[in-house]
Amino acid sequence: MSIRHGLLALLEQGPRYGSQLRTEFESRTGATWPLNVGQVYTTLSRLERDGMVVPDGDDDAGHPLYAITDAGREELHEWFERPVDRTSPPRDELAIKLAMAVGAAGVDIRAVIQSQRSATLKAMQDYTRLKAQALIAVEASSGQESERGRDDVAWLLVLEQLIFQTEAEARWLDHCESRLVRLSATAVRGATPPQADTTKAASEKPARARLGRR
Amino acid sequence: MSIRHGLLALLEQGPRYGSQLRTEFESRTGATWPLNVGQVYTTLSRLERDGMVVPDGDDDAGHPLYAITDAGREELHEWFERPVDRTSPPRDELAIKLAMAVGAAGVDIRAVIQSQRSATLKAMQDYTRLKAQALIAVEASSGQESERGRDDVAWLLVLEQLIFQTEAEARWLDHCESRLVRLSATAVRGATPPQADTTKAASEKPARARLGRR
């Protein structure tokens, strides 16, 4: 659904052709979310079917152009005004994974957290590196009212969102670990003897050993 | 893809029937991500097609059971070991929206940020309320080795992830706002005179007026 509106937003700047839309979409989001070209064409077909865009002649080079319609502009402005619904967020694979790992036999949840943390931190490093570059780019292109500066700023914002998100994820993983330690301590005191749980001992060790590179 | 593995994880506890899987899935994730029953059956068919599960007779009540296979267990354990790839995260609608709003004519990006922030903060309140309840539930069910306590803990973790995420989003929105203020200040100084930017003035004001409740 976001691609639909993303393309509409680009088309509001003026008529574009398919592959151009892909390029501009990726300049804005800094190739974080590579957009398949085929997707552009199918989405354009659907937008045309829904009356949001219309074919608008050809380029100098003969590329078929699409233009946004009034209905498309209406839809686009509604999209900008309507906040993204965060009360029913998209399913997050990591959250589901940890939810399923809680108390599951044969799964060492702390190992799951560990390996995820290292992946998360690695992503964090990449993002930080990219941000340094993005800052330089913004600096260089600032002052030009061209689309270059606009794209660089957009990319910087996207990147910073990724950083904020990743940081939150890392902190959450730490939080999970300490929370599980605390809970298992009280649970063990309440239900099962601390060291005599042979089921856990037998199932945790091999799961742990199986981890690492793959 | 997370539903697939989520169902597999539940099936590793023992054979289940369709609607039971849905119920258990929702107990774990605390109804954050309501799971359509139909989805369960189609996913089970695909899992069976791929050799991850097999029909395993009937319940006492006559419900058709599915059991996980060795291949399914293998797949499941790989899933637990393999960290979620955060270097190519799923497209985020909000990030795309802001990226498209940067420098777009007819769009007041600060208004977009504002309305999103209020939606985000509202979600935050809901989550906080839910967390208070979840803590009580965990407290009450702790010490029982039953599936109740496990589900309550899983739900608490999921909830806390949502809280961490939402908090990060709110902070990012603030960050965007101040960053845009700073950038537009330097951009204006660099390219166009501070107050005499008629293009900006003409495009921002009406966009602002058009926004608000809808």
Add this chain to the structure above:
DNA sequence: CGACACATGTAACACGTTACATGATTTG
């Protein structure tokens, strides 16, 4: 000319959502 890149499509497939159809069981 041949290789390469660019651009436009289309087909096949996976996943997810909604809605509908159909039995079986329980409950007023």
Add this chain to the structure above:
DNA sequence: CAAATCATGTAACGTGTTACATGTGTCG
């Protein structure tokens, strides 16, 4: 018995991904 509920499925649709087929320029 009638209504409601639970459970199992299926159909239609939207979105997204990958891969393939095809044309059209450009450049060595």
